[in-house]
Amino acid sequence: MNHQLLQGKKGIIFGALDEQSIAWKVAEQCAAEGAQIVLTNAPVAMRFGKIQELGEKINAPVIPADATKTEDLENLINQATEHFGSSLDFVLHSIGMSLNMRKKRDYTDLNYEWMHKTLDISAISFHRLMQSLWKLDAMNEWGSIVALSYIAAQRVFPDYNEMAEAKALLESFARSFGYHFGKRNKVRVNTVSQSPTITTAGSGVKGFDDFYNYAAKMSPLGNASAEDCARFCAVLFSDYTRMVSMQNLYHDGGFSSMGVSPEVLQ
Numbered sequence: 001m002n003h004q005l006l007q008g009k010k011g012i013i014f015g016a017l018d019e020q021s022i023a024w025k026v027a028e029q030c031a032a033e034g035a036q037i038v039l040t041n042a043p044v045a046m047r048f049g050k051i052q053e054l055g056e057k058i059n060a061p062v063i064p065a066d067a068t069k070t071e072d073l074e075n076l077i078n079q080a081t082e083h084f085g086s087s088l089d090f091v092l093h094s095i096g097m098s099l100n101m102r103k104k105r106d107y108t109d110l111n112y113e114w115m116h117k118t119l120d121i122s123a124i125s126f127h128r129l130m131q132s133l134w135k136l137d138a139m140n141e142w143g144s145i146v147a148l149s150y151i152a153a154q155r156v157f158p159d160y161n162e163m164a165e166a167k168a169l170l171e172s173f174a175r176s177f178g179y180h181f182g183k184r185n186k187v188r189v190n191t192v193s194q195s196p197t198i199t200t201a202g203s204g205v206k207g208f209d210d211f212y213n214y215a216a217k218m219s220p221l222g223n224a225s226a227e228d229c230a231r232f233c234a235v236l237f238s239d240y241t242r243m244v245s246m247q248n249l250y251h252d253g254g255f256s257s258m259g260v261s262p263e264v265l266q
């Protein structure tokens with residue numbers, strides 16, 4: 001499915017690790033819609049992931065950047081704008097990692113050094129990215145910036161651990177920076193709150209299969225897939241959503257409005 005929605009648009013996509021990654025699907029969809037893309041991921045992901053394969057497939061340069069390092073982000077933005085010969089129309093932040101979750105620490109027994117790192121990687125990196133784009137004046141007017149979130153920012157999912165706070169912070173950065181970017185550049189900033197999705201980051205959550213199945217039963221449309229998310233992101237990067245800003249947009253098959261469903265009571 002493609003409608004050349006992004007013809008002539010140029011953007012950076014963070015977070016494509018392998019073909020399951022949501023960012024991978026977004027990159028493929030945006031390329032099919034006519035966009036030119038620069039791909040990026042943490043230097044370590046270059047070694048373990050398959051991002052180069054995607055780069056070749058969609059003819060996108062791959063520029064490593066650790067999203068917790070300002071100098072990496074500035075270098076990436078400068079190289080990308082040089083490559084395009086212009087500023088950017090869209091940016092996708094698709095980055096998440098919890099050290100306490102990875103090391104199986106309970107929410108009531110968290111290591112705070114790890115928590116700092118989690119917040120730095122999963123949320124502050126979004127502010128850092130936007131601040132770098134802002135200072136380098138790298139966004140075109142009517143550009144669009146999107147980060148991926150999860151409903152644990154609003155409701156309690158005990159196994160989501162400290163990532164709940166990381167997502168709450170991420171969503172707040174979208175609102176606060178969305179104000180400044182809107183005023184100065186007519187750039188919009190939103191978060192997309194996605195259904196549970198089978199990816200490396202997703203499957204790292206304890207009991208993932210159970211709450212993936214639970215969410216599918218609760219949602220009248222079922223869980224939104226990574227491909228569905230990619231199509232939604234493409235629309236958010238297109239000129240059809242110019243006045244949508246500072247929102248957390250649920251992309252979850254209806255899950256967020258449900259109280260209970262007959263399927264979960266069976």
Ligand SMILES: NC(=O)c1ccc[n+]([C@@H]2O[C@H](COP(=O)([O-])OP(=O)(O)OC[C@H]3O[C@@H](n4cnc5c(N)ncnc54)[C@H](O)[C@@H]3O)[C@@H](O)[C@H]2O)c1
Nearest residue numbers: 015017021022042045067095096148196197199200201202
């Ligand atoms: N999978 C789900 O169930 C789900 C649901 C809702 C939201 N999300 C969010 O979607 C986003 C993408 O996750 P995914 O599910 O596609 O998993 P993924 O594991 O494929 O993607 C996570 C990415 O973050 C990157 N990353 C980690 N540390 C980094 C750093 N320091 N600098 C730059 N990049 C770094 C990883 O290399 C990886 O590419 C995340 O924000 C995640 O929280 C996922």
